[in-house]
Amino acid sequence: MGSIILPFILLSCCCTTIIGSSSVSLEKKNMLPQKVALEDVFNKDAIDNQKKSSMQGASLDDTFSSNTLHITAEHVDKINNGNKKWRARLTSRFANKTPEELRRFLGVKRTPNAEHRIKREELRKSLRTIKRTDQPYQKKTENKTEQLPKEFDSRKEWPECADQNDQSACGSCWAVSSASVMQDRICISSGGELKINISAEDILSCEKQSFGCDGGWPENAFNFWKTKGVCTGSDYSDHEGCKPYPFPPNPDKKLYNTPRCKRRCENRNYKTRYNNDKHYGLDPVNLQNSEDVDIMNAIIEGGPVEADMIVYFDFMAYSEGIYEADEDSVEAGGHAVRILGWGYHNDSDTPYWLVANSWGKDWGMDGFFKIARSQDECFIESWGVNYADPVLSNNTRTSHGAIRASERRQERIEQRQRRNI
Template sequence: MLAKLFLIAHLLQYTFSQQTLSGKSLVNHVNTIQTLWKAEYFEISEEEMKFKVMDSKFAFPEEQISSEPYNSLPGSLSRAPTSFDARDYWPNCKSIKMIRDQAYCGSCWAFGAAEVISDRICIQSNGTDQPIISPEDILTCCTNSHGCQGGFVLESMKFWKSKGVVTVGDFQGDGCIPYSYGSCSDCHTAQTTPKCKNECQVKYTKNEYKEDKYYGSSAYRLSTSNAVRTIQSEILRNGPVEATYQVYEDFYYYKSGVYEYISGRHMGGHAVKIIGWGVEENVNYWLIANSWGTGFGENGFFKMRRGNNECGIENYVVAGMNSSDYLIIDEILLFYYCLE
């Protein structure tokens, strides 16, 4: 009930006129009334928009709100750098730079998890282990979620801890379980959830399914108390995190700049990977990797306003650890990044 009330209140703050603008009129409106970000029009139907997101309830899962409380890391940072980009801080971890494509399946929750897990395994192994984790293994075999309809992001982290996750190579890739769907530039229908396979594809001979598994040691939700600093501290110490938020029509047309909701209908919930933050034109932002391919936004990445819980982005953030020990970061590099 709490999650439903939160969503209703979130939606009611926007006027009827904001929600009824659409298509080219919406893009023109966005570009006319503000300069914080730029929109670019392309042909996409409302139905196709909804294929790329999940049910809103998964962005605010009521039954998860009080579970797995976040325990502050030892030596939490008293200050954070003005800007931070995980791609630069851990340059040897190729997964941080990758942009994937979920196609017309609401599998963002599984993609965000697979990306965060890939990054953290690399970071916590100091770059010696760099698997690209399979989102489809999570999407199809995490029984506490709903496949292409959406899923709870904390459940995806719990799945990593309890069941383990295997490798991938994206669509038709060389890993254990590649993603079943390619880019959907020519698709016009929603894709259905594939079946849980529990075995690697035939051409993958490195490991059997069970031997290919990577396991996490913890899964947790970050506290919403002092959310910005908590998220920053977690990313600095352990790597990217997964976050959920509500998606509106104007977001699909995002091309560059710092996104904030301007106008358009509510489309659903979404999950993404936050890799850093910064300031642009005196506006604080989160630096985020989307899973809609490199054609979206800034080569697949985007910036979202930070500090005001834009579209709920700071409300439900999760992560997990590959090792039982917290990452020992390079204190000299951290000092450099924390200088303002």
């Protein structure tokens, strides 16, 4: 079809990239590379061919092949009338926005390659033929094997450390979700003694390997935490810490610009100097093509983890239930979220991840969602999971923090073992 493969497409195809209305093409889920795929995003011929092949009885997601308004009441009704495990509803943030506008709420600057996609489809096909057992997961340690719980919720396990953040109209999910994981793990590793907010703005504006509100890489955020340190902050409403988040929740503005990096505290009422306010992390961990048990181990030992996922447009209308994309769901772009735990739907054999989003409390289940587990739904298990333990000796970078983090983790494991006896 005369496609032109652009060598830089993998860097350019996330939704935070500005795309002209005459050059938008979208990938249908499960399409192999020889069909209209991400590589053809900027190919006008592919768009025209896709439009010409549209059937008169268009499906729910066919409206995404043009820059028409989307996520209307009609689309929500079609989702809810279908045979799905999840429900949809309109929210003010996403209602009646074009695909171009919707993409700007996403910010992971890469997409799964063809190998990722093929492996995922092979996994999904195998899961359709294999009957699940109800055997508990096993966690291997040096000396023994410990059973992982059937359900786990970080908010209940560490209630003093639960928090939630809103990225506003900025493709900053990569920074916001990473900062949330950092502050979760600082609180958890300190036994709840250090309840601080890590500044997403400090990462967003000063991590120069990424692109701020135009997207970035979560692994860069954790490397920045280790090498440069991150100061304190808060959400927009609280305006506390060294660098509070600069953008209000639920804004009408289409997209904010990236703040300029300032190596000083922006909160004039905050008394600690910027360089003295830094908190650091240890060596980052990046899991790719991981088993769900690896992710579960990471969460139960140290707290929530950041995960990359592909967002399909219908996901933006999610309200409740266990999300699964349809065969014809259309890809919007890459997104960063925070996995808090896991469980089974209504004690059935449908496993899910419990995840925190950064789209405000009026989206989903008060800002949270559930997504199918063990089938690499939306590439959430294979694409990239990131986390790191904190250095707890504040404003220093010695091994003392690593020792304390290890001791806290061992204490939690022993407490859990005693409860299971």
